[in-house]
Amino acid sequence: MAAPSSEMATESQPLLSENVGEMNTRKKTRNKLLILIVGAIFILAADSGFYLSVAPQTAIFEKIICRNYLEFLDSTNTTLPASDVADPCKSEAVQGELALITGYKDGFAVVPTILLSLPYGVLADHWGRKPVVYLGMLGIVLDELWTRLICLWSGVLPLRMVWLSALWKIIGGGDQVVTSVVCTMIADVVSENERSTALFTLMSWVFVADIVATPTSAYLMTFDPWIPWTLGYFIIVLGCIPFLFLPETLGDAKAKKSSSHRTDNTTQFTEPTRKMSSMQMVLYRLREFKESAQFIWKDTNVMWMIMISFVSMMSRQSTNILLQYASKRFGWSIAKASLLVTIRGSVGLTTCLVLMPGLNWLSGKYLNLHGKYRDHWLSKITGILSVVGFLLVGLAPTTALLIFGLVIVAMGGAFGVNTRSLATALVVPDHVGTLYSSFAISQSMGIFLAGPLFAYLFKWGLHLGNAWLGLPFLQAGLFFALATVAVWRIRVDQSLPGDDGEQEEEQEPLITESS
Known part of the structure; x- marks a missing residue:
């Protein structure tokens, strides 16, 4: 009886192995689908909350500043200027202060990202993805809550205290770090061929949130701006809840790494890092980044691409002042001006799904x-579109020309995607990660500088007169002109280090994935 039993065990072993393999495959597929769905829910909720909040926040800030301005005039027995009697809230003093508060708030908001993106990235590789995401979500929720509480108690607290909301983003590094880790989780569980499609699908929900939430906010603002502002906050909170039920994906990332790197050199390189503390790991990554980033300073093409990334992000930030600009120049309400954001989002989505694939x-x-x-060719085209669009917005004497200019700006919005894809093709694959890290830092610096810069330009335009209110958009057009000239300076035919003549043939899949 022993022999048949032994033979039966031997024959059943492959069947058991196949069953286990099928179960593991089904589990991975289920986890992949779950992460994609939850990631989409989070992106949709976070951006819906943002677009629900941006217009009412501007309106509430304006109302508070206007009230404080009138109280100051009463306390000092100062007469309101004749030009401001019709609508004191659109006066130079109120609109200038509003631009400064919004600009500095946006600038300070990215400081934690600039300082902490690398440490939190290391922690995501050391602790796991979920703890970093949880910390980031907590920081975002507290940041949004702080701003609303300051406005709620604006009779006691100065409105400029909203600038301190950025301190809460020290917890987790802010929304850009969270988004980066969410994308990393998706990259952990999808194959290389699926990655670009998954990430593009995820990011397309940003445009959906833009299109749906902005008109909803405009409608709710007709009752009270606090309604969409409060609703936006609760949607952000609700969007964070599904992440509590996600599996950790760090194990998937390690499994990928171990299956793709099984050389002795890799073992010797990675083994010591397993025994490092978090702080030692941060210092180790800093040294590693410094050594691997040397190619940036030696490659003219890469330097141009980083400058382009910095400039394009600065220019894109000018749209944050769009609501205030349209409201002041054409006498619109903030709610009506917010519909411009919907137009921009609709054209942006069409550009990504139809125009760019067609081109x-x-x-x-x-x-x-x-x-x-x-x-390279598409970068030039979208760069020119961006220059023309921003100039039209800045100089628009009529609402029709303003909307037309905004449509052109949205069509040129693919400039960042095209230039990033181009940059990916201009470096060897081993340097792509370092290149993207450099992009993240340069873009954060662009946001940090753009907020105050465009705020002061708008304030200066208020002083010069109504015709000069578009100064931030004219400056954005100038920045894009510089970036487009830089694109023309790129040497596409430059050989890559170690190029053996077959690089171009192998490069196409990489470019496709990055775009």
Whole structure:
């Protein structure tokens, strides 16, 4: 009886192994789908909360500043200027202060990201993805709550205390760190071929939130701006809850790494890092980044691309002042001006889903442009569109021309995607991670500088007169002009280090994935 039993065990072993393999495959598929759904819910909720809040927050800030301004005039027995009698809240004093408060708030908000993105990235690799996401969500929720509490008690607390809301983002590093870790979790569980499609699908929900939430906010503001502002906060909180039920994906990332790197050199390199503390790991990563980033300073193309990233992010931030600009220049309510954001989002979504894929196909079929040559050409086109669009917005004498200019700006919004795809093709694959880290830092610096800069330009335009209110957008157009000139300076034919003549053939899949 022993022999048949032994034979039965031997014959059943492959069947058990196959069953275990199928169960593991089903589990991975289920986890992948769960992470994609939860990630989409979070992006949709976070951006819906933002777009529900941006217009009412501006309106509430304006109301508080206007009230304080009138109280100051009463206390000092100062007469309101004749030009401001019709609507004191649109006066130069009120609008200038509003621009400064909003600009500095936006600038300070990215300081934690600049300082802490690397440490939190290390912790995500050391602790796990979920703890960092939880910390980031807590920081975001407290940041949003702080701003609302300051406005609620604005009779006692100065409105400029909203600038301190950025301190809460020290917990987790802010929304950009959270978004980065969420994208990392998705990259952990999807294959290399699925990655770009998954991330693009995830980011498309930003446009959906823009299109749906902005008109909803405008409608609710007709009752009271506090309604959409409060609703936006609770939607952000609710969007964080599904993450409590997600599996940790750090194990998937380690499994990928161990399966793709099984050389002795890799073992010797990674083994000591397992025994490091979190602080030692941060210092180790800093040294590693410094050594690996040397190519940035030696490659002119890379330097141009980082400058382009910095400039384009600064210019994009000018749209934060769009509501105030349209409200002041054309006498619109903040709620009505917020509909411009919906127009921008609708055109942006159409550009990503229809226009850019169409241009990709046409450039390949009729111009025989592929890979980095196609990206270079499209970067030039979208750069020119951005310059023209911002100039039209800044100089628009009528609402029709303003809307037309905004449509052109939205069509040029693919400039960042095209230039990033081009940059990916201009460095060797081992340097792509370092290049993206450099982009993240340069973009955060652009946001930090753009908020105060455009606020002061708008305030200066208020002083010069109504025709000069578009100064922030004219400056944005100038920045994009510089970035577009830099694109023209890129040498696409420059050989990569270690190029053996077959690099171009192998580069195409990488470019496709990054775009």
